[in-house]
Structure formats: C-alpha cells, structure tokens
Amino acid sequence: MNASVLLRATDIHKTYSLRAGFMGQVVGRKVDEVRAVDGVSLELDAGQVLALVGESGSGKTTMGKMVSLVERPTAGKIEFDGEDVTHLSSSRLKALRQEVQMIFQNPYESLDPRHTIGTSVMEPLIIHRIGTKGERRDKVEEALSQVELRPASKFVDRFAQDLSGGQLQRVSIARTLVLAPRLIVADEPVSMLDVSVRSGVMNLMLNLQANLQMAYFYITHDLAVARYMSNRIAVMYLGVVVEEGPTDQLIERAAHPYTRLLIMAVPEHKVGKKRRRVQLSGEAAAIKEIPTGCRFHPRCPLAKQVCSVEEPPVVTVAPGRRAACHFAQEVFDKQELILNV
Amino acid sequence: MKGANYWTDFARYPTVLASLIIVVGAAVLALLAPYLGLPNPEEMAGDLSELYVRPGAEHWMGTDNFGRDMLSRVIWGTRLAFQVAIVASLVSTLLGVMLGSIAGYFGGWVDHILARTFDVFLLIPAFFLVILIVALFGSNIYLIILAIAITSWSGQARIMRSQVLTLKSRTYVQASLGMGSSHLRVLFRHIVPNGLAPLITNGTILMGLAILTEAGLSFLGLGDQSTISWGRMIFEGQSQLRVAAWLVIFPGLAMLLLVAALNLLGDGLNQVLDPNLRVRGNPEKAPLPEGLSGRGVAEDGPATGRTGSEGEGLLEVRDLTMFYHLGDNWVRAVDGVSFSLERDGGLGIVGESGCGKSSLGLALMQVLPRNAKILGGSVRFDGREILNAGDDSFRSVRWKRMSTVFQSAMNALNPVLKVRQQLAEAYRLHRPDAGRAEVQERIEEIFDTIGIPRWRMESYPHELSGGMRQRVMIALSLLLNPELIIADEPSTALDVLVQDQILAEIDKLRSRTNLSLILISHDMGTVAETCERIAVMYAGQLVEEAPTDAIFSDPRHPYTQALVNAVPRLTGRKHELTSLPGEPFVPIGDLRGCRFAPRCSFATDLCRQQEPSRQRVDAGHISACHFALDERIENRAGERLLL
Numbered sequence: 001m002n003a004s005v006l007l008r009a010t011d012i013h014k015t016y017s018l019r020a021g022f023m024g025q026v027v028g029r030k031v032d033e034v035r036a037v038d039g040v041s042l043e044l045d046a047g048q049v050l051a052l053v054g055e056s057g058s059g060k061t062t063m064g065k066m067v068s069l070v071e072r073p074t075a076g077k078i079e080f081d082g083e084d085v086t087h088l089s090s091s092r093l094k095a096l097r098q099e100v101q102m103i104f105q106n107p108y109e110s111l112d113p114r115h116t117i118g119t120s121v122m123e124p125l126i127i128h129r130i131g132t133k134g135e136r137r138d139k140v141e142e143a144l145s146q147v148e149l150r151p152a153s154k155f156v157d158r159f160a161q162d163l164s165g166g167q168l169q170r171v172s173i174a175r176t177l178v179l180a181p182r183l184i185v186a187d188e189p190v191s192m193l194d195v196s197v198r199s200g201v202m203n204l205m206l207n208l209q210a211n212l213q214m215a216y217f218y219i220t221h222d223l224a225v226a227r228y229m230s231n232r233i234a235v236m237y238l239g240v241v242v243e244e245g246p247t248d249q250l251i252e253r254a255a256h257p258y259t260r261l262l263i264m265a266v267p268e269h270k271v272g273k274k275r276r277r278v279q280l281s282g283e284a285a286a287i288k289e290i291p292t293g294c295r296f297h298p299r300c301p302l303a304k305q306v307c308s309v310e311e312p313p314v315v316t317v318a319p320g321r322r323a324a325c326h327f328a329q330e331v332f333d334k335q336e337l338i339l340n341v
Numbered sequence: 342m343k344g345a346n347y348w349t350d351f352a353r354y355p356t357v358l359a360s361l362i363i364v365v366g367a368a369v370l371a372l373l374a375p376y377l378g379l380p381n382p383e384e385m386a387g388d389l390s391e392l393y394v395r396p397g398a399e400h401w402m403g404t405d406n407f408g409r410d411m412l413s414r415v416i417w418g419t420r421l422a423f424q425v426a427i428v429a430s431l432v433s434t435l436l437g438v439m440l441g442s443i444a445g446y447f448g449g450w451v452d453h454i455l456a457r458t459f460d461v462f463l464l465i466p467a468f469f470l471v472i473l474i475v476a477l478f479g480s481n482i483y484l485i486i487l488a489i490a491i492t493s494w495s496g497q498a499r500i501m502r503s504q505v506l507t508l509k510s511r512t513y514v515q516a517s518l519g520m521g522s523s524h525l526r527v528l529f530r531h532i533v534p535n536g537l538a539p540l541i542t543n544g545t546i547l548m549g550l551a552i553l554t555e556a557g558l559s560f561l562g563l564g565d566q567s568t569i570s571w572g573r574m575i576f577e578g579q580s581q582l583r584v585a586a587w588l589v590i591f592p593g594l595a596m597l598l599l600v601a602a603l604n605l606l607g608d609g610l611n612q613v614l615d616p617n618l619r620v621r622g623n624p625e626k627a628p629l630p631e632g633l634s635g636r637g638v639a640e641d642g643p644a645t646g647r648t649g650s651e652g653e654g655l656l657e658v659r660d661l662t663m664f665y666h667l668g669d670n671w672v673r674a675v676d677g678v679s680f681s682l683e684r685d686g687g688l689g690i691v692g693e694s695g696c697g698k699s700s701l702g703l704a705l706m707q708v709l710p711r712n713a714k715i716l717g718g719s720v721r722f723d724g725r726e727i728l729n730a731g732d733d734s735f736r737s738v739r740w741k742r743m744s745t746v747f748q749s750a751m752n753a754l755n756p757v758l759k760v761r762q763q764l765a766e767a768y769r770l771h772r773p774d775a776g777r778a779e780v781q782e783r784i785e786e787i788f789d790t791i792g793i794p795r796w797r798m799e800s801y802p803h804e805l806s807g808g809m810r811q812r813v814m815i816a817l818s819l820l821l822n823p824e825l826i827i828a829d830e831p832s833t834a835l836d837v838l839v840q841d842q843i844l845a846e847i848d849k850l851r852s853r854t855n856l857s858l859i860l861i862s863h864d865m866g867t868v869a870e871t872c873e874r875i876a877v878m879y880a881g882q883l884v885e886e887a888p889t890d891a892i893f894s895d896p897r898h899p900y901t902q903a904l905v906n907a908v909p910r911l912t913g914r915k916h917e918l919t920s921l922p923g924e925p926f927v928p929i930g931d932l933r934g935c936r937f938a939p940r941c942s943f944a945t946d947l948c949r950q951q952e953p954s955r956q957r958v959d960a961g962h963i964s965a966c967h968f969a970l971d972e973r974i975e976n977r978a979g980e981r982l983l984l
Contacts, residue, residue, distance in 0.1 A: 055836035070519055097521035109512040112531050120513075124520045164924040172516070179520075194693035195863065196940075199907040200920030221836070228909035228918065251911060265841040266911045269869035269893050277845035280838060286806075299838075 005082075006046040006183060006215050007067060011039050012076035014062050034287055036062040037073070038239035044232075046182065049209060049216040051230035051247070053223055053262075057287045058236040061187055064219045068102050068185040069093060080183070098128055101176035105188040107168035111160040117144075118156030121175045128179065143174040147204060166197035173205065177212070185217045190225065202228060223266055227251055235259050238287060238295040243328075245321035255315075255323035255332035258296045294326065302327055357609025363602035371419040379413035393585050403587045405578070411587065415595050418571045422599060425486055425555045425570075426548035432490035434544045437497025438533060444498070445505030446528055456502065462495035471554060475563045482565040485558060489551045497540055497547075504536030511535075538614035545607035549600040556596055571596045653724055655825060655857050656682040656705075656743075661718035661728075663704040673928035674700035674713070676881035679955075682825070687851065687858040689868030689889070691904070692878035693925050698861045699748075701878070702829045705859070706745050707735060722825075741771055744818040746811075746828040753814060754802040760813050761798035768820055787816045791846055808839035815846065822854075829861040844871055865908055869893065874961070877901045880926040880936040887962040895975075897956075897964040899941045902977055935967070943968055 014037040037059045044050045054060040065071040067078060069085060078086045085096055101124075104110050111120045121140045125131055131139065137156075144152035147170040160168060169189060176184055189205070190198040206229065209216055220226050226233050227247055234244040235258065243256040254260045265278040280299045291298050297307035306326055314324045317332040325331065375381070391408040394400050402411035444455035467489075474488040508514065509532060517527050552571075558564050559572025566573075571592035578588030663675040674697040682688050692698045704715055707728070720728040722743060727735050747753045755763055764787075765780045775783075788795055791812045802810055811831060818826055828847070832840040844867065850856050862868050868875055869889050876886040877900065885898040896902045906919040923940045935953050938944040947967055956969035968974045 055838070068519060070515065094521040097519065102516065102519045104512045104516060106512050110516055112513045112517075112535070114534050123517060123522075127517075127521050127526070166924060175516075175520075194925060195865075195907050196693060196903055196921040197924065198920075199909075199918035202909070203918060203920060222909075223837075224909040224911045227911060228915070261838060263911060265837045267841070267844070267864065267866035267870045268910055268912065269866060269889065270912070271890050271894050275870060277848065278838060278841040279845050280842065 004046045005043050006048075006080065007042075007044040007217065008077075008079040009040060009042045009063075009067055010077045010079075011041055012037055012063070012066055012078070013039055013074045014059075014066060014071070015074045032288070035239055035290065036287065037066065038290075039076075040236070040239075040241050042067075042234055042241065042244070044183070044215055044217060047209075047213045047215055048232065049218055049230040051218045051220060051226035051233045052236060053220060053226045053233055054236035055221060057238070059239040059287070060219045060221075060236050063236070064102075064185050064187045064217065067217055068100050069096065070102070094128070098124075098179045099181050100183045100185065101179060101181040103169070103172050103176060103184060103186040103189045106192055107165045107172060108160075108192075110172045111168060113160050115159075116156060117158050117160070117163070117171055120160075121156075121171060121178060124175060124179045130179075139178050140174075143177040144171070146177055146208065147171070147174045149174070164197070165193050166201060169193060169201050170204065173201075173208070177208070180212070181214065183215045183217065185219070187219045188221065189218075191220070191222065205229070223251065223262060224268075235262070238290055240295060240324065242296065242325070243321075243323040245318075245323075249318070249321060253332065253335045255317045255321060255328045256296075256325045257300050257302050257327075257331060259323075260331065261301075294324075302331070354609055354612060356605055357612070360602040360605035360609065363598060364606055367419055367599050367602075368423060370416055371423045374413075374416050374420055377416070379416060380410065381413075381417070395585075396587050396591075402591045403585065405585070405588050406581060411574075411591055414569060414574060415571070415591050417569045418574065418592060418595065419599075421482070421568050421570045422552045422555075422596070425482070425489070426551045426603070429486045429489040429493070429551035430544045430547040432487070433494035433547060434497050434540055436490070436494040437499075438501050438537075438540065440494075441498035441501025442505045442528055442533055442536075445502040446509055446524070446532065452502075455498075459495040459498045459502070462492070463499070465492060467492035468554065468557065471558060472561075472563060475558065480558075480563055480565050482568050485555055485565060486551070489554050493547050493550065497543060500539050500543060501533075501536060504539065505532055508532045508536050539611070542607045542611040542614065545610060546604055549603035549607075552596060552600055552603075653721070654681040654683045654686070655723055656859075657719070657721040658705070659719045659721075661701070661704055661720060662716045663700055663709070663713055664716055665700075665710070666712045666714065670929045673697075673881040673932070675704050676928060677718070678878075678881075678883050680876055680883060680886060682857055682859065684824070685851075685855050685857055686874065687860065687872035689872035689875045690859060690861045690878060691863065691865055691868050691875060693863060695925055695927060696878040697881040698863075698878050699829050702745065702827050702859070702861050705827055706739065706743070708745075740767075740818075740823065741821045742823050743825045743827070744821070744823040746814050746818045746826060746831045748830040748833060754810065756802055758801075759798070760800055760802065760805070764798075764813075764817060764820060767817055771821055783820065784816075787819055790819070790850065791816045792842075806839075807835055808843060811835060811839075811843055812846065815843070819850070824855065825857045825859070827859045827861070830863070831860070832867065833862065833864070840867070847871065865904060877904065880928045882928075882936065882965065884937065884966070885964045887958070887964075891959065891962050895958075895962075897958045897962070897969040897974055898937075898966045899943055899974065899977070900937050901964075902974075935965075937966075943971075943973060 013035070016034045016036055017032065040063060042050065052060045052063060066073050069078070069088070073086065076086070077084060080096060080100065088096060111117070118140055121143055122136050125136045125139060130136070140156065141152035144155055149155045149167060149170055163171065186205070190201050193201060202225070205216070208214065216229070218226070218229050230247050232245065233247050233250050234241050235256065236242070237258050243250065243254060243259045250259065251263060254263060261278055261280070268275070280301070291308070293309045294300070294303070294307040294312045297303040300307065304326070310326070312324045312326045314322050315328040316322050317328050321332070323332070389408055391404050392406060394404040396403040400410050400412065402415060404410055405414070440455055444452045470492050471485070471488040474484060478484055514527055514531050517531055555564065555570060556572030556575065559570050560576045562576060564570055564573050564576070574592040575589050578585070578592070581588055658681065659679045661675055661678045665672040665674050676697070678701060680688065690698045690701060700713070703709060703713070705720060709715065715729065718728065719726060722738055727738055761784060764784045768780050768783060769775055784798065785795055788798065793809065793812050793816065797805065797809065802813070805813065815831065831847070832843045835843065847858065848871065851858060858872065860868055860871050873889055874886065875889050875892045876883050877892070877898065878884065879900050885892070885896065885901045892901060893905055896905055903919055903921050907921070909918060921940045926936050926939065928936060933952070934950050935941070935944070935948040938948040941948065953965050953967045955963050955965050958964050958969055966974065
C-alpha cells in the first residue's frame, strides 16, 4: 500500500494458556486459554504517532509486546519497514532491536537500582557493541541533555533512587535515544507521573518525535492524553480494535458506541455546563469470558438482537475511518447522538 | 556512598555491631595464629611435667592430658572452624545461585525438574547423610565440608529461585531484554545481583550451621583425626570432664560465641539489606522542629475562643497540623490547614502525590499511621471539638456521623468473609443491640441505594469486579447514615466507564440525602464535576480554595494556574500544555518562605523570605500567594484559554 508504512500488524492473535501445572497436565486436566489479542490489524506510518487506547484487560499492553517483538504472536504477521519480522532468528532480531525501542509505565522500576544512570543509558550501546568507551560516554551525555537532564555530567554517576519519577522517565527516554530508533513503543509512559511533571515529559516526547523523525506506538487508557500525543487513535476492547481513525476526527465524531461512551465518561470541567454521567447497565466483561457476537453488546445501549449473535463487520465509515459495529454508519452519521444511558 | 549508608545502618543495631566485631576478631585470630608465638599444636609434643594444669597465668586456658596448651589449641581450632564455615557456605551458595536462578528464570520443564530436585534434597535429613558419606568414604575434612554443602545448598537454591521469579518481571529486566540483551546477560547483570541479599544472610547462618555440623561429627568420633577442631577437643575432653572440665568448656565457649555471632550477623545483614525491615521514626521520642512549641491541640469548649454558633459549618478545620516522623526528620504532611465545609457541601481536595491530601483525610478521621502525630489545630464537627477530645467523644462521631471510603477496596475488605457478614459486623459494632432482621433490612436498603444487586451480598470480595467492590466500600461507609463522607480517590483505580457510574451513585446520594462530601483526588476533572468547591494542596498546605468555576476560570495561585493548564483536555481547542520546572517540594524540617517559590516564575525575594498569608480574592476565594491580587497573576488567570 503506502511506501511509508513503518509498522504493519496483520490479524494478530495472542493466546495465553493458564497452565494446569505439571501434574495437572499429566492427569489431563483442561488447560484454560485466554485470548488477550484476538485478530488485530494496525498500521503505523514512519514519523507518526498511533495511540492505542483501551481500558484494563483490553489487550493493549499485550499488543505493545507483540509489535516490539518482546513476545511473538500466536498467529498473524508483523512487518517492520516492509520486512516480515514475525519469526526472525535471534541474531536478526537483535539487529531489529536497534530500530524498535520501548518505554515502560513504571519509572521507578525501569532502571536497575544497582547501576548508575550512566551505566543504564549506556547499556544498549554495550549490548550492540557500538562505539569506543569514549564515544559511548559522549553519546550518553548527549542523550541525557536531549531529555533536558542538564548538566548531563551531574546525572551520570547518580543512582535511580536519587532521582524523581519524572527524571527517571527522562532517563528511560534517553536510554532509547542512544540507538537512534525509528519506532518507540511507549506503554503508559506518563500515567504514573504527577500532573505538573507529566506535561513536561509529554512535551519532551513530542519534541523529540518531531526533531528525530521517530514514530511512536503510544499505549494509554487516557483519551485526553491520546488526543494530545497522537495523529491516529485505535480503540481496543476485550482483545479487538473496535474503532480506528485520525485523532481529531475520531474524538469529534466517534462511530462506535463504545468510543462514544468513553468520550462521554471523561470527567472534565466546563464552566457553566454540567455533563451527564454515563451509567451503563452491564458490568465490565472479563477477558476470560468473552461475550458472543459483538463483545460490547452486554453493555451497549444500542444493542439489538443481531449484536449478541453475529460478530460485527469492520465498516469503513469515512476515508481512513473504520469501526467494528453493526450500526457504525448510523452512529457515525449522527454526530450529536447522545447515547441514552 | 552506598557503603556509608550500610555502616550507619549497622551502627543502629548494637547487637549486630558486637557480633560483627566478634566474627572479624575471630577471623583475624585465625589468620594470625601462626604469628602469635603460639606453638603449633600439630608439632606440639606436649610437656609431661605439665599435665592437667588449671587455667592460670601461665596457661590461660590450662593444658590437656598431654600437657598441650589449650589456648593455642582453641585458637588454631578457629582456623578449621572458618575453613569449614566459609568453604561449605560458599559452595552451597554458589550451587544454590546457579541452579536456583536457572530454575526461576527459564521456568517450564527446567523449573519442574530442578524445583523437585531442591525439594528432594531438602527432605534428606542432613546429619544422617553426612554420617553416611563419612561412613562410606572415610573421614576426610574436605569430604565433610562437601557433605555439609550438599545437604545445605538446596535451601539457598530455593531462595534464589523465588528471588528470580519476582525479579524477572521487573521492568528493568524487560527493558534490557527489549534492548537485545541475551538471557545470560540479563540473568547475571540484572537479576542475580539484585537478588543476592537474602542469600548472603542465609549464607552467614549456614556458616554457623557448618561449624556445628563438623563439631557434631567430631564429637561422635567421625571427624577427621588429623585436624585440630573444637569438636574433636570436646570429644577428647569429655572422658576427663570430672578431672579437667576446662578441656571441654573453652572450645565449647569458643564455638558458642562464634556460631551465635554468625547467626546474629545473619539477622543483622537481613535488617540492613532489606529496607522493609528498617524501623521508622518514633514520634513520641523525637524532638519537635523549632517554632512549633507554641501550637497546641485545642481543648473542647469555649477555651478555643469559638463557640458552636453563628453560621458555623458542619466541619470547621483550623490550623490542623500533622507530621510524620521519618528517619531523623519531621515531614510536614499537613501543615496548618484550615477550611470549612457547609452542611450538604461538597469540597474537593486536589494535589499531587505527597502533597498531604491523603494525610489530611487520615487526620480528619483520626486514623493515624504509627509514625504520625497530630501536633495542633482544631477540628469541629457540628460545633463540637473532635480532635483529641478523648476517644469516647470521637467514637460517637466516627462512622456514625462521619465516615470514609478508602482508595483500595481490595485491601480494605476482609477476603475470607462474605460481603454481608462484613457489613453486618460493622453495623453491630456501632449498634450492638440491633436484631438480625434489622441488620438484614438495613443492608438490603443500602445495597438498593448504591445499585448493587442483592444477591451480591453472599459474594466474597474476590468474586466482585473492581467497580462492585468499590460500591461495597461506599455501602459500608453509608451503613449508619453519616452526615459526612471523606472519600480518598474512590474511583481512581477504576476504568473510566465504571468510574463514572460510581461517581453518579455518589451524585445521587448527595441529592437525595443531606450528605456532605470531602473528595480527595489527584484528578481535577473528577473533583470539578463532583464538588462545588475545590481546595488545592501543595507541600502540606492549602494554597488556594475557591468555588469550582473560579478555580478553573480565575485561579489566583501560580500553582493552581499551572495545574489547570497542565492537564490535557478532550474537548475544545488543543493548546500546548504548560509544565513546571523541578519536582514537587517535600516539606521537611524548618522552612522559610513560600514552598512553591522554587518552581514559580513570579517568585521574588519576598517569596523566598516570607511565608505568604491567606489573601482574600473574592467572597469564598482564598489564595496563599503574596501576589494573589497582583495584576500579573490576574492576567495569567485570564490567559487561561476558556475552552
């Protein structure tokens, strides 16, 4: 399709089996399976930001592990820069790791407490045998100043315990930068940071992304953060993508009832206006017992007979906009539709 | 730098320090034995004229049946004790680290086989195996050491395995793998070094155990006959116990001392290496920071100069101060907080982590952590002082008229009791003479109010979803029809759709009954939609308090302005978020000036010198900023892009 597609995931499945244990297997106890990701296709263009939004248990983190090849999918294909990387050998995979880096949610656990900041940031260079000692040190200091930890020389000899959450997350970002990756998979990188620090890290990430021409696969539960960070949004629910499209359009006019409800439920102050609370009848479904038909139908205020029986088709409601709902077009057409909940 | 920390930690425990001195002293003696001018017992021919000399100036520990000097025998015996201890402990620890980490890290069938092997070795009665080995292969000291190691390594392996199991899911391990590290590199760079602490502790205790085992073997006559060991001395001396008790007493004492010291040292290492076991401060003993002696807890009645009359709200908080004693410092978690809450009112308390908002909630409910102390102020509930007014007086208010919803519902509910039982228990605690039917009726009523299906009463907490559990917590707090609820992040851990449902229930309750609410949260949006007034906390103090609309449209404290502009929004025009330089301030010790000054772009010398007083911006709008009424601050508030 498009020559600039950096990452393409096609029909990704990931099934975890809850093992019955060694003895259980011997006596033939049944093995439970959890379909964490159940047929997800996504594309991310070079230099763009795709936000993967979902609640807990939606499979967004699993999807992140899949596209960064930390775990391999049970089925499906992952292409990076046009090359099928799903089943790479470990040596080729190591080379690919230079191009795809990760940032994690918990800054307090992202760095080995026994290593100095300098050692931690240098680790990727050591693993990939890049540069001499002196060159490595220069790169580390450069990366630290890129993430605004200045003067860098003041930080290299300190330990993780001496730094605050915001600073630690900046170190994690610096650690990804030394390899000059083309894709960063960031799993809730600011959700554990305080408000006044969080915006600084978000702005930093955006600036780096623009200046260094990187692409982000940005995983978050927070739609407002996704709006601030991304060009496109994909919304996941119980292992599938229910809607995908350009950020502003999707938030302006969602085509899936779930997305609409998510947007409606975000608490936000508007002077003089009072929002109606969203009150769904059903309880959030657990990933272990996925409903038949449309996964959202037990909670969906628009659900009809067909929704509990048939899995909804993926409908292209507008160019670049798709939603997996039997009534996607109708929902999309009524911009002012307030779901009756 | 880290080493220095360990030393000061050691110094905190005198027994540990003493045991360390004993162990190091014994080790020095063992090393120096050949240079102390003591005759080598192996070459000691013995002096037949000096048999059984009692301990005295000539021979400090007397002589034995061959006329050999006991002091030198005991000291030379130390050498063997250390050899046995160090080699056995080292071998078993090495084996344990290698096999335990492989089992824990790779899991699967590798783990199955290895873990069962550890279990089998653990089941072998150690002493009998050692005896068997010695009986089969003869009594050689190296064989004995090996036998001790073989019976003790599996314990170390099990500890290592469980350490690795937790450590391998740490983010930094995942990160290193994601960068392209090999498994071996991750295992030996990141996992094993971080998991060694308990093995070191256990290894130290193993050293003592090894000494005892070797001595036991020697005592049974199974020891290596060519060595000078304390066990053998006791073995040989026991037949002459009546004639010369010192032959047994001194080696026995030496062994007791060293083994006891090793065990104490092991425990001490555990204390030092495991930060969870460190003691926190004791607020009763610590001296207060200066300038606080003047403050005091208000007495009940007119002594406070206020009476419960003229337009007083439901809750009146004045200068409430609660500090934590941490290490050697006082953390000013709640520092002179004042506010009032009207009947039916809803007050949101917002701030970042560590600002003291949760501590404020705890102080109001008077459920204090052990290292916290309320140092002053007054809390009046419905016109009556409830702060330190005696336990009985507060008990009549707590839960009956003023209750709380905790953040973590899973931790607050008892996992082994059904929901109905827990609610019934709480009800009976406060209404002891309530009949069965009354309790049941009340629980059903409250479940209907909160929107929990009645059949859920028979569920255990783990059978409920997060949202349901949080509802149960709210039901628990509403059980006795309180007038005020203090809710600390009641919806934070929940998904956004469930959160909205919970908040809707709270809304409904407030409109139906005359419930007042204090909602503590980090989320400006949640608080704004639920409460009519908002108080912003920073570094233990309230910096601004105003009606909700004013907090957003006309914030007059630079911190509030920053907070409001730092949150991304879902609606309206996209604008660049502002962020503050630096990190939230931790209020420790004696302070001067405005606590926000280091991060404030308006800060002047005045701010750095003098603590700002509360400025009245408007009716019901207060800001603790020197420049709250200054044009610049006002303009900045106007800049706030009305979205």
